[in-house]
Amino acid sequence: MEELTIKVNNFINEQLLDFNNIKTNKLEGANLKEKILNRLFSRKWSRKAQFEDAKKYTKEKVDTILNNNLNFLFCFCFGGYKHFWSPTYPEPDWAEIFTIKYLIEYVLPIAETQDQKVNIEFESEEVALTYMNNTPQDGMDRYNDVFKTLINYINNRITYPVDLSVALARDFYDKDELLKKMYDYLPKVQERFKRLPKAEKEKRLKRAETNIMWDGKENLTNISDDEKKKIIYNSRTLNEAFLDIDYELRGAEYFEKENLIPLLGSFGLGAGGESWLHLASNKSSLVDFWAGMGILEVRGDKIIEKTISKKQYEQIKSDLIKIQLDNDLSKISDNYSWIYVYKGKLPF
Numbered sequence: 001m002e003e004l005t006i007k008v009n010n011f012i013n014e015q016l017l018d019f020n021n022i023k024t025n026k027l028e029g030a031n032l033k034e035k036i037l038n039r040l041f042s043r044k045w046s047r048k049a050q051f052e053d054a055k056k057y058t059k060e061k062v063d064t065i066l067n068n069n070l071n072f073l074f075c076f077c078f079g080g081y082k083h084f085w086s087p088t089y090p091e092p093d094w095a096e097i098f099t100i101k102y103l104i105e106y107v108l109p110i111a112e113t114q115d116q117k118v119n120i121e122f123e124s125e126e127v128a129l130t131y132m133n134n135t136p137q138d139g140m141d142r143y144n145d146v147f148k149t150l151i152n153y154i155n156n157r158i159t160y161p162v163d164l165s166v167a168l169a170r171d172f173y174d175k176d177e178l179l180k181k182m183y184d185y186l187p188k189v190q191e192r193f194k195r196l197p198k199a200e201k202e203k204r205l206k207r208a209e210t211n212i213m214w215d216g217k218e219n220l221t222n223i224s225d226d227e228k229k230k231i232i233y234n235s236r237t238l239n240e241a242f243l244d245i246d247y248e249l250r251g252a253e254y255f256e257k258e259n260l261i262p263l264l265g266s267f268g269l270g271a272g273g274e275s276w277l278h279l280a281s282n283k284s285s286l287v288d289f290w291a292g293m294g295i296l297e298v299r300g301d302k303i304i305e306k307t308i309s310k311k312q313y314e315q316i317k318s319d320l321i322k323i324q325l326d327n328d329l330s331k332i333s334d335n336y337s338w339i340y341v342y343k344g345k346l347p348f
Helices: 002-016 032-041 052-067 094-111 129-133 137-155 175-194 198-209 225-255 310-319
Strands: 073-078 118-124 162-168 260-264 293-299 302-308 321-324 338-343
Touching: 002 094, 002 293, 002 302, 002 321, 002 338, 032 052, 032 094, 052 260, 073 094, 094 118, 094 137, 094 162, 094 293, 094 302, 118 137, 129 137, 129 225, 137 162, 175 225, 198 225, 225 260, 302 310, 310 338
Parallel strands: 073 118, 073 260, 118 162, 293 338
Antiparallel strands: 293 302, 321 338
16 A cells, blocks of 8 residues: 555656646647647547537637737636535545646647747636535535635646636626526526427436435425426526526627637537537546546556546445545645545446
């Protein structure tokens, strides 16, 4: 155990937490625009092909940026919380670190072609989640406070031409106005949902169910099956209403900025994400960092970063080894004073 502890601590302190050790290949293509698009569309970073609408939208944004000598602003849209299933709830864990370094590596060759810094902004969208998923607001507040501290810590240590920041959706408008518009708009969303094919409805509802905290803001654990179905339905349709109204309220001001290129995690592969680029969460995982937990897979001398889902955690939790760590991030969150390790090849 002592040998494993030393190996893991060395990996984290000497490799993972060195934010200036990124080695990346040069851009490839006939001209600068082609080189940048090849990088952005490469399946190495997304694992799956980008939607044609997303490619068209991004091409237009890259044209505008290059033609007007603007700096690139990559906006990574995310939940703004840690999923309640995770043992690290409600604060960020190593999954966030994996993704942050992954994104820096993704844009670094583009940054090195510019005379100004490239910005990566993490855009948190937790503003209405407590109404959709019964998630306690104080847990999400804690997550965002710690996440901002984490981003500031890393940003102050980067020597690359990359700048990190955080934007909270809640800071762009009055929350009461958002909620009123959401509920006024809800009947239209419900009518739209009704017209979906049965299989698509079931897929969306199943996804919504995984995000509901039944013992959260209110205790819903003892309600009937019919009541649960209603809450799941409301969760899904409210989420779709939020996305539409959120864009109505701040789309022009924020998302449609000339130099902003939106990025999504794996949820971008689902309905509504066809127009923006999607990315994996790190080199070996698709699970979004806020919905998963970061662990290390140790195969002999090789250490692999993994972000795992609840289902994957349940499959391997009895085989996980909790390793105590010593690093500066433990001052930001106790979640960085330890990490789960799986020895051998993961079964998924």
